[in-house]
Amino acid sequence: MTTATFKLIGATAFTAVMAVTSALAGPIEDRIAAGEPLRIGFANIPIWAYPGDDGQAEGFVNEIAVETLASMGYDNVETVVTDWAGLIPGLKAGRYDMVTGGLYILNSRCQNIDFSEPVGNFGDAFLVPTGNPKNITTYKDVLDQGVTMVTGAGYNTVESAKKEGLTDAQIMQVPGPTEVFAAVKAGRADAGILTYFEVKELADKSDGALEVTDPALLPDWTKNFAAIGFRPEDADFLAKYNAAQAAYMGTDEMMATVTPYGYTESHLPGDITAEWACANR
Missing domain, CATH: 3.40.190.10 (Periplasmic binding protein-like II)
Structure with a gap:
């Protein structure tokens, strides 16, 4: 697990922080320039993505996202936990900047958000x-x-x-x-x-x-392909994220991190792209 700085916002706290998060909402690179944390949204789904005791982002999808961000030099990360059904609406509303949690790339979802390249294939x-x-x-x-x-x-x-x-x-x-x-x-x-x-x-x-x-x-x-979800207006950042993720996927470092969760080399996405999954799933 990377040594990223985490702050956990539980689902029950959403009402209290809505005014704050709305004021901070905006493209990821604007938040970075302003010194604001990157907010990762996810539902509490065991193995895939869940909050640790100290609010850190645990689960293999979270680990991949956080380690990829760290390789890009971003370790100021804030976790926001919500219900599964609130992931995409919350992303679109600017409550967080990216969503993890085993979100599959589906054509219906591709109409609303952009996806990173796949982080794995799963049944x-x-x-x-x-x-x-x-x-x-x-x-x-x-x-x-x-x-x-x-x-x-x-x-x-x-x-x-x-x-x-x-x-x-x-x-x-x-x-x-x-x-x-x-x-x-x-x-x-x-x-x-x-x-x-x-x-x-x-x-x-x-x-x-x-x-x-x-x-x-x-x-x-x-069979589906999980990825990280982003707002369409963060396309420039997504391109940089994809390059960093590609350099991380399948490495010894990554496999050592995700293997304890049950992720094996058979789960690597291979040559499947987000574009293909959007068109075929």
Whole structure:
């Protein structure tokens, strides 16, 4: 972890600081010139991005972003934690300057924000009761059996489920992983779907009540590419950030930092670009 200076603003503090953040909002380079911290926004998503005990940005996506910024000479970083659904609206409103947290590059999101080049490729998986009594491994299984799945509001999995024919009535949308876990464990949903990393962690803490399906059974088009989100008006800074990130991706230094989170060389994005992902996801 880099020795960046962090200040944590919790979601509950947003109302109190709205006037301040609005006054400070502006292109990243203007903030740098004014000596203001760069504000990283993310939801509290285990493994991907979450606040540490002292407010530092932890999780492998945060680590990649913070280390990339450090390589550019920027270590005055402020973390802003919000709900997942507030990430893109908050970025557009100027509450923070960039968003992390495992945000996938999706065409619908590319209409609203710009993305860095990908920081990795990742698959989703289902969280099901142990033994998988409904034999749910794909969206088609959910559709054909007329059962209910649960996922996070605003997650890519909502779009994926609807692409496979599921109706709103079959998709329970909740704030995040904790609520997905509760819904499946209590039987309010027959299966939950999140990223494999999230589902694996939830199953591990279920005391054997829940298990993870094989992510390879989902269609290849459901594999996604995570990146860092920026406002379009920060395009000049994004170009510099991309150059620094490219120099960092896949290095021994990076892999030593992200491996403890479960990120492996198989997750490196390869030659996939943000432009391709915007057009194809």
